[in-house]
Amino acid sequence: MNETLLTVVGNVATEPETQVTATGVSVTRFRLATTTRRFDAERGAWTDGPTSFYTVRAWRALAGNIKDSVCLGEPLVVQGRLRIREEEVEGRRFVSAEIDAQSLGHDLSRGVARFTRTHSNPAAPRRQSGAPAPPQPTAVP
Amino acid sequence: MNETLLTVVGNVATEPETQVTATGVSVTRFRLATTTRRFDAERGAWTDGPTSFYTVRAWRALAGNIKDSVCLGEPLVVQGRLRIREEEVEGRRFVSAEIDAQSLGHDLSRGVARFTRTHSNPAAPRRQSGAPAPPQPTAVP
Amino acid sequence: MNETLLTVVGNVATEPETQVTATGVSVTRFRLATTTRRFDAERGAWTDGPTSFYTVRAWRALAGNIKDSVCLGEPLVVQGRLRIREEEVEGRRFVSAEIDAQSLGHDLSRGVARFTRTHSNPAAPRRQSGAPAPPQPTAVP
Amino acid sequence: MNETLLTVVGNVATEPETQVTATGVSVTRFRLATTTRRFDAERGAWTDGPTSFYTVRAWRALAGNIKDSVCLGEPLVVQGRLRIREEEVEGRRFVSAEIDAQSLGHDLSRGVARFTRTHSNPAAPRRQSGAPAPPQPTAVP
Numbered sequence: 282m283n284e285t286l287l288t289v290v291g292n293v294a295t296e297p298e299t300q301v302t303a304t305g306v307s308v309t310r311f312r313l314a315t316t317t318r319r320f321d322a323e324r325g326a327w328t329d330g331p332t333s334f335y336t337v338r339a340w341r342a343l344a345g346n347i348k349d350s351v352c353l354g355e356p357l358v359v360q361g362r363l364r365i366r367e368e369e370v371e372g373r374r375f376v377s378a379e380i381d382a383q384s385l386g387h388d389l390s391r392g393v394a395r396f397t398r399t400h401s402n403p404a405a406p407r408r409q410s411g412a413p414a415p416p417q418p419t420a421v422p
Numbered sequence: 423m424n425e426t427l428l429t430v431v432g433n434v435a436t437e438p439e440t441q442v443t444a445t446g447v448s449v450t451r452f453r454l455a456t457t458t459r460r461f462d463a464e465r466g467a468w469t470d471g472p473t474s475f476y477t478v479r480a481w482r483a484l485a486g487n488i489k490d491s492v493c494l495g496e497p498l499v500v501q502g503r504l505r506i507r508e509e510e511v512e513g514r515r516f517v518s519a520e521i522d523a524q525s526l527g528h529d530l531s532r533g534v535a536r537f538t539r540t541h542s543n544p545a546a547p548r549r550q551s552g553a554p555a556p557p558q559p560t561a562v563p
Numbered sequence: 564m565n566e567t568l569l570t571v572v573g574n575v576a577t578e579p580e581t582q583v584t585a586t587g588v589s590v591t592r593f594r595l596a597t598t599t600r601r602f603d604a605e606r607g608a609w610t611d612g613p614t615s616f617y618t619v620r621a622w623r624a625l626a627g628n629i630k631d632s633v634c635l636g637e638p639l640v641v642q643g644r645l646r647i648r649e650e651e652v653e654g655r656r657f658v659s660a661e662i663d664a665q666s667l668g669h670d671l672s673r674g675v676a677r678f679t680r681t682h683s684n685p686a687a688p689r690r691q692s693g694a695p696a697p698p699q700p701t702a703v704p
Numbered sequence: 705m706n707e708t709l710l711t712v713v714g715n716v717a718t719e720p721e722t723q724v725t726a727t728g729v730s731v732t733r734f735r736l737a738t739t740t741r742r743f744d745a746e747r748g749a750w751t752d753g754p755t756s757f758y759t760v761r762a763w764r765a766l767a768g769n770i771k772d773s774v775c776l777g778e779p780l781v782v783q784g785r786l787r788i789r790e791e792e793v794e795g796r797r798f799v800s801a802e803i804d805a806q807s808l809g810h811d812l813s814r815g816v817a818r819f820t821r822t823h824s825n826p827a828a829p830r831r832q833s834g835a836p837a838p839p840q841p842t843a844v845p
Contacts, residue, residue: 282740282741282742282750283713283714283738283739283740283741284740285710285711285712285713285738285740285756286568286710287708287709287710287786288429288499288501288708289708290501290524290525290706290708291706315706315708316706317705317706317707317708317785317787318705318706319705327705331787331789333708333786333787333788333789334788334790335788339531342531342532343530343531346530346531346532346533346534347530349534350530350534350535350536350537351530351537352537355537355539356539357527358429358499358501358525358526358527360429360431360499360501362740363710363756363786364740364754364756365756365757365758365801366754366756367757373796375799376798376799376800376801377799378788378799378801383431383531384431384499384529384530384531385499385527385529385530385531386498386499386526386527386528386529386530386535387527387528387535387537388525388526388527389484389487389488389491389492389525389526389527390480390483390484390487390524390525390526391483391487391539391540392487392537392538392539392540393487393490393491393537393538393540394491394527394528394535394536394537394538395491395535395536396491396492396493396496396528396533396534396535397533397534397535398496398497398532398533399532399533399534423599423600423601423609424572424573424597424598424599424600425599426569426570426571426572426597426599426615427569427709428567428568428569428645429567430567431565431567432565456565456567457565458564458565458566458567458644458646459564459565460564468564472646472648474567474645474646474647474648475647475649476647503599504569504615504645505599505613505615506615506616506617506660507613507615508616514655516658517657517658517659517660518658519647519658519660570711570781570783572783572806572807621813624813624814625812625813628812628813628814628815628816629812631816632812632816632817632818632819633812633819634819637819637821638821639809640711640781640783640807640808640809642711642713642781642783665713665813666713666781666811666812666813667781667809667811667812667813668780668781668808668809668810668811668812668817669809669810669817669819670807670808670809671766671769671770671773671774671807671808671809672762672765672766672769672806672807672808673765673769673821673822674769674819674820674821674822675769675772675773675819675820675822676773676809676810676817676818676819676820677773677817677818678773678774678775678778678810678815678816678817679815679816679817680778680779680814680815681814681815681816
């Protein structure tokens with residue numbers, strides 16, 4: 282409840298790093314940078330706005346697949362839960378914006394990708410999403 | 423203004439089809455299916471909920487890259503603007519949910535991908551955000 | 564899992580109607596209309612785009628508070644889970660976009676409001692988040 | 705482009721303060737706190753997770769209406785553009801999460817509200833969407 286789900290489109294700003302927790306769970310972390318662009322009517326051109334940085338964390342299968350798929354500088358679409366984290370270390374307060382990623386992928390508005398399904402989910406191998414082949418989209422002329 | 427931006431995580435339910443408009447713009451369409459899952463406390467297991475279908479449309483570079491990258495059945499993360507479209511054809515009303523995609527990628531929680539940047543935007547190769555200068559400021563086809 | 568959360572800013576298009584289910588749960592329904600606006604660079608003016616309609620459903624405390632607060636024509640911000648519902652009635656297929664509202668409020672970019680907290684949640688009056696203990700744990704994967 | 709739109713459901717954590725910029729534009733600021741809740745399966749109860757704080761800024765009509773409508777402690781639904789802002793002040797780096805609000809309202813899952821439309825936009829009173837014609841097409845303060 283009260284979860285703040287968001288989607289960020291940006292670029293990988295640090296090489297993803299993968300660790301295994303004491304309980305044996307993989308977690309991968311990296312920084313993601315996103316820069317807004319807006320149309321400057323006076324100049325008649327697009328200009329960059331400020332850049333925001335996020336710390337993205339991913340767990341389990343997603344952590345492993347990021348490790349095998351994502352490199353520094355690549356463009357991503359990242360969906361996950363946002364947390365604004367405040368910590369105090371040696372008397373100083375640190376704030377960071379952290380995304381616990383649920384799903385993410387390379388942004389195909391910026392390039393092409395070749396995808397291979399991994400069988401990391403033996404519990405539901407046949408149709409994880411459960412999406413049946415739909416009837417023809419008759420509602421769409 | 424008043425745009426309804428959403429992100430859908432689902433599976434490609436029809437083979438993507440690409441066309442070129444009279445003005446020379448590429449557009450790719452496909453159906454996307456997403457099925458919710460929830461934990462059934464009584465049974466102690468996850469069960470599938472209902473499936474929703476969307477018509478996804480993409481334009482220009484994204485249209486071409488989808489054509490070269492995305493196949494029927496693959497899992498995607500899709501971000502775009504939602505429109506609930508009502509049309510009347512031969513006296514019958516048809517409703518569909520249409521997403522004008524801004525960014526989308528293969529969902530790496532489900533597999534691995536190898537990404538190659540396409541150089542469709544030589545004007546802005548150095549920028550951290552790397553966002554291509556869009557051809558029209560209104561950005562709403 | 565795979566829930567599609569979205570936020571729609573629009574106007575109440577039908578008078579909200581409240582019912583009580585067989586199990587004693589209040590549910591309120593209404594239609595919500597949202598019209599995009601875009602800047603037409605050629606004409607140098609804003610113009611209306613297409614209008615999308617949603618069926619909004621709300622449950623329990625939210626259902627009752629909508630009944631006591633929301634009228635036809637009022638502007639709202641609605642956050643909830645989207646479902647594209649397909650039904651067949653007498654051999655004809657019907658599609659609708661349905662939002663199960665989690666939170667919603669009058670859009671203060673359009674007017675002013677006077678708010679009064681209702682004490683429907685005596686179990687947790689002190690918490691900063693103040694979120695009522697929801698009756699069903701299954702909603703959080 | 706590349707804007708990060710999000711919706712946060714939370715409580716007003718500081719009294720809203722309104723100022724007028726040198727160019728005569730009203731801006732209202734306040735802090736918003738949101739606390740996640742999750743179901744603890746072991747304990748069989750809901751527990752609070754961490755709290756995230758945001759700085760919300762609103763402009764023009766929305767700024768004025770917040771000033772006249774919103775008090776410390778009230779629950780809100782806030783939609784806007786997120787920016788993770790980094791600043792260096794006297795050699796120390798400060799990070800904050802800032803939302804430029806587009807629309808916001810009292811969360812009716814928590815109470816009731818009486819709404820009155822303000823007539824700040826006589827140019828467009830008839831439209832279904834009723835969206836005010838915004839003063840600047842770039843729409844990114």
